[in-house]
Amino acid sequence: MAQRVSLKSFLTTARKALTTPASQRPNPLTFVVGNESADLDSICSAVLYAYFRTHAPSSQPTLHIPLSNLPRADLALRTELNAIFPSSPNSVTPDDLITLSDLPSPSDLPPASTKWYLVDHNVLTGDLSSRGFDKSIAGCVDHHEDEHVIPSDAQPRVFAKCGSCMSLVLSQCQPIWDQLESHQEIDQELAKVAMAPILIDTVNLTSKDKTTDWDIKAAQYAEQKLVPTLGSSRTGSSSERYYVRGKYFDRLSELKDSILHLSYRDILRKxxxxxxxxxxxxxxxxxxxxxxxxxAEVGDKQTFLTALRDWAREQDLDIAAVMTVSKPGGIFTRELLVCALGGQEATKVARRFVEKNGEALGLERWKDGALDGEEDTEWRACWRQMDVGSSRKQVAPMLREVMKESARL
Known part of the structure; x- marks a missing residue:
């Protein structure tokens, strides 16, 4: 069986590879990266996939570096990571994660000296794309729609619909995990990393819209690694428990949903x-x-709109959209705001999006148009979205398709 190291030791080794002089480090450097939102699914999927690919049986194992697709300063906004990596001696902390801020400079890390595996997305965007790394993609594991950018000969090239990309990652990693020597403490930590996005993205495996067989099988496999820690009895032992699914989900959700102490800028970029x-x-x-x-809790309408415009300018956006997810009175609710700030073409796209998709999404004007507005340089509308099954995963392609139609005209 293959030897293994702790997750903390693995991340330390991966970080050292980035700081080693170019002439002394592996060539190419191999990365695993999630999408630009850097949510739990992306961060955890990259960490787990990189760990097991590094430990794959081979005469010449290849270090895979898990990259969290955000600047290091933004890690502080991911408070839910503290539920996965609790502060304890010799355990991983969020500070151990590798971020965009840790990448060598463009002159020190040209695209030709890299290889990239994408998880939880299939089109490289943002800073990584602008640096040309999209030309070095070697494989992809994703639960979004295939945008036909990943090379046909990529290995792996996995696309399947499921609640969490982690479920697909775990299916890919399971054969490797099965071959590794058993190490209860390491296995527990890795299993907790795996379970976090699965539970969050499927609402504790209860969402009928999101939970699939992929998610159920992945959760069953990961929780087998945690079962030995449940104490001498599953029916009410008073012993300390390392993992209880419901409590773990509640803690993750509590930290993830705790945003009202943040500024609007932090809320928009989280x-x-x-x-x-x-x-x-x-x-x-x-x-x-x-x-x-x-x-009511963060700032009034004018404060919000000012922050939204400032964020759009900072990100050079023509169209800025905000999607909310909440449970007022225990009822799962979605809202959508679309703001066109890029002149007539952006406004035309926003209006066309509503005409084309408003009925399918069940868009109903929010609070009699309380956040709607139209000026010479801005068009804005907000709705309650009755189709609660459509998240950003579905709405973003709708907006982008209208943008593409507009560009072709």
């Missing part, structure tokens, strides 16, 4: 993705509290 199609730039922020709560 779970954010950006695309450029044709001549327009689109950015979509997902917010885990409803507009009404944010306006």
């Amino acid at each position: 779970d954010y993705k950006r695309w450029s199609d044709g001549s327009l730039n689109l950015g979509i922020s997902t917010v885990v509290q409803g507009f009404e709560t944010c306006l």
Whole structure:
């Protein structure tokens, strides 16, 4: 059986590879990276996939570096990571994760000296794309729609619909994990990393819209690594428990949803993705509290709109969208705000998006148009989205398709 190291030791080794002089480090350097929103699914999937690919049986094992697709300063916004990596001696902390801030400079790390595996997305965007790393993609594991950018000969090239990309990652890694020597402490830590995004993305495996067989099988496999820690009895032991699914989910959710102490800028950048199609730039922020709560607890309408415009300028956006997910009164609710700030073409795209998709998404004007507005340089509308099954994963392609149609005209 293959030898293994702890997750902390693995991350330390991966970081050292980035700081080693170019002439002394592996060539190419191999990276695993999640999408630009850098949510739990992306961060954890990259860490787990990189760990097991590094430990794959081979006469010449290849170090895979897990890269969290965000600047190091933004890690502080991912408070839910503290539930996965609790502060304890010799354990991984969020500070051990490798971020965009840790990448060598462009002159020290040209695209030709790298190889990239994408998880939880299939189109490299943002800083990594602008540096040309999209020319060095070797494989992909994703649960989004295939945008037909990943080379046909990529290995692996996995696309399947499921709640969490981690479920697909775990299916890919399971054969390697099965071959490794058993190490209860390491296995427990890795299993907790695996379970976090699966539980969050499937609402504790209860969401009928999101939970698939991929998720159920992955959870069963990961939890087998945790079962021995449940104490001498599963029916009420008073002993300390390392993992209880419901409690773990509740803690993750509590930390993830705790955003009302943040500024609007931090809220907008916490779970954010950006695309450029044709001549327009689109950015979509997902917010885990409803507009009404944010306006009451974070700042009033004018404060919010000012922050949204400032964020759009900072990100060079023509269209800025905000999607909220909340449970007022225990009812799962989605809201959507689309703001066109890029002149007539952006406004035309925003209006066309509503015409084309408003009925399918079940868009109903929010609070009698309380956040709607139209000026010479800005068009803005906000709705309650009755189709709660459509997340950013579905709405972003709708907006981008209209952008592409506009660019072709």
